[in-house]
Amino acid sequence: MRKVCIAGNWKMNMTPSAGAAFAAELAKAVKDASVRVVVAPPFVTIGSVVKALENSSIEVGAQNMSDQVSGAFTGEISPEMLKDAGVTIVILGHSERRAIYGETDDFINRKVKLALSHDLDVILCVGETLEEREGGKLEEVLKRQIVEGLKDVSADSMENIIVAYEPVWAIGTGKTATPDDANSAHAFIRNEIEKLYGKSVAESLIIQYGGSVKPSNVKDLMAMEHIDGALVGGASLTVEQFAPIVRYNK
Numbered sequence: 001m002r003k004v005c006i007a008g009n010w011k012m013n014m015t016p017s018a019g020a021a022f023a024a025e026l027a028k029a030v031k032d033a034s035v036r037v038v039v040a041p042p043f044v045t046i047g048s049v050v051k052a053l054e055n056s057s058i059e060v061g062a063q064n065m066s067d068q069v070s071g072a073f074t075g076e077i078s079p080e081m082l083k084d085a086g087v088t089i090v091i092l093g094h095s096e097r098r099a100i101y102g103e104t105d106d107f108i109n110r111k112v113k114l115a116l117s118h119d120l121d122v123i124l125c126v127g128e129t130l131e132e133r134e135g136g137k138l139e140e141v142l143k144r145q146i147v148e149g150l151k152d153v154s155a156d157s158m159e160n161i162i163v164a165y166e167p168v169w170a171i172g173t174g175k176t177a178t179p180d181d182a183n184s185a186h187a188f189i190r191n192e193i194e195k196l197y198g199k200s201v202a203e204s205l206i207i208q209y210g211g212s213v214k215p216s217n218v219k220d221l222m223a224m225e226h227i228d229g230a231l232v233g234g235a236s237l238t239v240e241q242f243a244p245i246v247r248y249n250k
């Protein structure tokens, strides 16, 4: 049985004080959750959120990380800084990082390996654009992002990896992939993982769906065989929406 993980990616929202107040309210609303819950605030908001969640099982993640350990890299944040701040997991390869900031599979792979070597779990995001999907390139793109993103990652380290399938055309657009479409992309990803690491790693891999997940569609998505969680953007910013997503099975 795979343990479901629901993560909220706050993107560039929530000041340190707003984030702390929100996190405290969320912790109360999801006290009875039986799933792994993660919130990923902006870097400067991490400290206040970690403090607000001191007595909660909600984990704090980061939305990005440097590919370097330390030194003259203005504006960057290292894995050690994240660990010391109380972060347990880091989102890497989000499509906004790929599209807006030009992050390549190779660059993302360096960050994945660095995070793992600092005992940080990783949510590796993959997903196709509308153009790629309509051009029949869905599988080619997913395969490349998986194979290159996980290059030189050992089978043992795979228990610290979550893959998030996020079709780019579904992010922030209100368009969700149908549960069947999402499930078949997830099945494809699991099969690629099986080719790389064997059946038992593939069977235990948590694959989240992301892209306009809301309280109204989470149940249908989570009912699918290969969907083991959600990476939520917009709907993770209010307790009214995020709590029912986390409590989808209550």
Ligand code: PGA
Pocket: 009, 166, 170, 171, 172, 173, 174, 210, 211, 212, 213, 231, 232, 233, 234, 235
């Ligand atoms: P969305 O974002 O839920 O607002 O579509 C998801 C994501 O980008 O992780």
